[in-house]
Amino acid sequence: MAHPSLIKSIGEKVLGHNGLVDLNDVCGPERVIGLYFSAHWCPPCRVFTPQLVALYKHLKENTKHQLEVIFVSSDTEEAAFHDYYSSMPWLALPFTETKRKIRLSRQYRVSGIPSLVLVDSRSGRLLTKAGREMVTNDPEALNFPWRPRPIGELLAATKLVDTQGQQVAYDTIKDAYKGLYFSAHWCPPCKAFTPQLATAYAKLKNNERDFQIIFISSDRSEESWQTYHNTMPWLSLAWEEKDARHELATILEVKGIPTLVILAPDNSVITTDGRTELSEDPDLERFPWRPQSVEVLAERHMSRLQESPCLVLFTDGETTELQFGRDVLLPVAEEYLLEHSQEGSLALQFFVAGEDEVADSVRDFACLEDVVPLVAILDLSDGAKFLLEEGVEVSTATVHNFVTRYTNEKLSPLPIRPVTTSATNTS
Structure with missing residues (x-):
């Protein structure tokens, strides 16, 4: 059975090569729905589609996990839609379902194509919006369905260092509110925001608030990272933690820097827009800036x-x-x-x-x-x-x-x- 939220967004029926298919029939335990936003006129799409076809067939033949892809077309002509869809072995949103296509694009904030969004069919929960990247990096689907690691688990597995380069155990900060600070030495807005963040950090510490910041660098060299980190009174992911930096940015959908993500002690995300929150609330009256109903x-x-x-x-x-x-x-x-x-x-x-x-x-x-x-x-x-x-x-x-x-x-x-x-x- 499909989760009600999927039926509401996608509809009860999707298009197969032999006619309409009930969405409930392609959902169930261990089944993942991949919403594939693509178009016939898009060259990167036509490069990526064969890669996705190969992975789709591999999963059908070799694993217990079942991926069902639904093509969500950005084509403007129905003939182009049918021509492109004929090269795909999966399902499609009917071309005439324009409102549903717009709804799905907005729901998952799809800003460009090709884009592959993976959703758990039973719970309706988003697994990842970075499906295209996952397919490219893991063509054998060894880690499918690419469920994001819990942030706390990810941080616990990384090396954290202070400004002297000394390793700090994650256990010493795991129960604190945390700010993940995506920034870089070469970035002028970052260098303007960092002193504001340092002032707020000192104020929270003076008020005995249990708050820690972890610098997650986008610097281009270890020397630049170290120089920049030396201006900060908080921890950093070690320079060698390149994969962890990339994984955190992907999970949290960091699109630019500086970005400040505020986590609760249980590592749930309170806000991904801590920069704006701090600018609007420099006295920290609303910290940790939980969203209100x-x-x-x-x-x-x-x-x-x-x-x-x-x-x-x-x-x-x-x-x-x-x-x-x-x-x-x-x-x-x-x-x-x-x-x-x-x-x-x-x-x-x-x-x-x-x-x-x-x-x-x-x-x-x-x-x-x-x-x-x-x-x-x-x-x-x-x-x-x-x-x-x-x-x-x-x-x-x-x-x-x-x-x-x-x-x-x-x-x-x-x-x-x-x-x-x-x-x-x-x-």
Whole structure:
């Protein structure tokens, strides 16, 4: 059986070479779903596809693990889709399922092709978004299905050193909050951020907070790494731990530097955007910056509005009204996020907004009326908005009903911005 989150994203049926196939029939114990984002017109895709075909056939013949690939096409013409799919031995998302293709791309934040996303078919859990890299580096599938190592296990297996080069046992820091600091000596933004991080680190230590930082270098030479590490009051992965540095960056999807990832004592990820959090909270009042089910909309949240659908309750900004907004949204948000944790960037984010520049800019962009209270679901990347009906009292019950209808696709979307048409006179 397929996990419900997969059925919701992929659909009940997928395309096989002999017709439609029930998704439930290709899911089960030890079965992994590979979502293969690719296109006929893409030269790197056409290079990678034969490699994936070879691995797919190898797994079918030689291991207990079963990989079922579903081709998610970026082709613009159906003929090109069918021509390309004819070279593949697996399943495909039907070409006409455009909305599902967009949904899957957004859900797994696919930014380029070819891309291979691996998902556990029974639990719906993401295994890795780096499937292409895994296939290239492990063509015999010796480590398939490439489940990421737990971060604590990975760190425990590496060599940590202080600024004097002395090895430090992981056991001495395993129960602390940890900051994984991806940085490099050659990187100007890194060299600007490191002193800010050092100040925060000293402040936390002075307040007796159990917090440790591990420098994970992107330097190009051991000398540069050592020189840079000597400016830091914290630990580092040893220079020879190249594979561990790469593995951590892959697991945590580090796209650039500087990046500060904050881990809880159990090594669960609290935030991968510690740099922004520290910039917004230099006094460390919110440290360790755990995400809240409902947050007050601020500048630092704008990227989330671009990436995920968000519910915003607009208020007049008075303290009592902001608290009212939190109280209304919190039960709805907690229930929703618990049920939709598998949806990643497709899951609703919940915000309460006041009357400030950030709220005004969102209202202006989405062409929302300047009234309060106002409840809107904004899906900026999809160009859609959904509004709680005018005249409906804003309460936990009405917002819950609004979210339920949105989740069940019972609401009609409005365009973020009005569609303008120009009249043409004929004579």
